[in-house]
Amino acid sequence: MESVIVAIDGPSGTGKSSTSRAVAAELGLSYLDTGAQYRAITWWMLTNGIDVDDPGAVAAVCGKPAIESGTDPLAPAISVDGADAAGPIRTREVTSKVSAVSAVPEVRARITGLQRAIAAAAEKGIVVEGRDIGTTVLPAADVKIFLTASPEARAARRSGELKGREAADLASTREALIRRDAADSGRKTSPLAKADDAVEVDTTELTLQQVIECVVALVEEKRAGR
Numbered sequence: 429m430e431s432v433i434v435a436i437d438g439p440s441g442t443g444k445s446s447t448s449r450a451v452a453a454e455l456g457l458s459y460l461d462t463g464a465q466y467r468a469i470t471w472w473m474l475t476n477g478i479d480v481d482d483p484g485a486v487a488a489v490c491g492k493p494a495i496e497s498g499t500d501p502l503a504p505a506i507s508v509d510g511a512d513a514a515g516p517i518r519t520r521e522v523t524s525k526v527s528a529v530s531a532v533p534e535v536r537a538r539i540t541g542l543q544r545a546i547a548a549a550a551e552k553g554i555v556v557e558g559r560d561i562g563t564t565v566l567p568a569a570d571v572k573i574f575l576t577a578s579p580e581a582r583a584a585r586r587s588g589e590l591k592g593r594e595a596a597d598l599a600s601t602r603e604a605l606i607r608r609d610a611a612d613s614g615r616k617t618s619p620l621a622k623a624d625d626a627v628e629v630d631t632t633e634l635t636l637q638q639v640i641e642c643v644v645a646l647v648e649e650k651r652a653g654r
């Protein structure tokens with residue numbers, strides 16, 4: 429079977445990661461979480477004392493960390509300079525700084541290069557999730573999906589994920605999420621955006637299983653038609 433590239437973009441809390449992993453697993457494709465790469469470079473900046481609010485300082489060192497992403501949808505992995513970064517990249521500190529770091533054009537150029545190389549090496553194809561995959565990273569992707577959901581549904585899902593780890597109340601989760609989306613959508617270089625040829629799926633009233641089925645059907649339809 430020919431290789432297929434699936435781009436899944438959208439803001440956080442829309443079910444993007446769960447959907448992308450499940451679709452990749454079901455179709456036997458590789459999987460790449462591009463948000464994890466931006467989180468990893470942000471974590472490296474923070475642990476190395478770089479002032480992440482200074483774009484010049486971030487740009488000057490962004491080529492230094494070695495960022496390796498695993499592409500198995502059943503065991504997503506990420507390391508920085510050989511150290512497992514899967515846990516540390518999910519802290520509230522990284523989450524609050526990742527938009528500033530990922531807005532720096534030099535950071536985006538570096539990470540975009542990594543993403544394209546990983547996609548090109550995926551023999552059977554890959555599901556790549558992010559914010560700018562369909563518009564900028566892989567504009568020739570075979571299938572482009574843009575997931576949305578109401579702010580209420582997204583905040584509820586995000587708070588559910590954080591439960592136990594960094595329990596946050598719904599209102600502050602909703603606020604932080606809206607702030608991060610505004611920063612991600614408003615930045616100059618490859619902002620969060622729907623590609624003109626992407627299929628928009630509003631997940632507010634759908635179960636995860638329904639979203640997965642919908643995306644799998646779109647990929648199969650595309651494969652059948654070519």
Ligand code: DC
Pocket residue numbers: 440462463464466467526527530531557558559560561608612
């Ligand atoms: O998907 P996530 O919440 O883990 O992403 C973390 C941040 O990374 C997000 O706030 C913006 C940035 N990001 C990006 O700029 N471009 C991408 N393709 C993916 C994520």
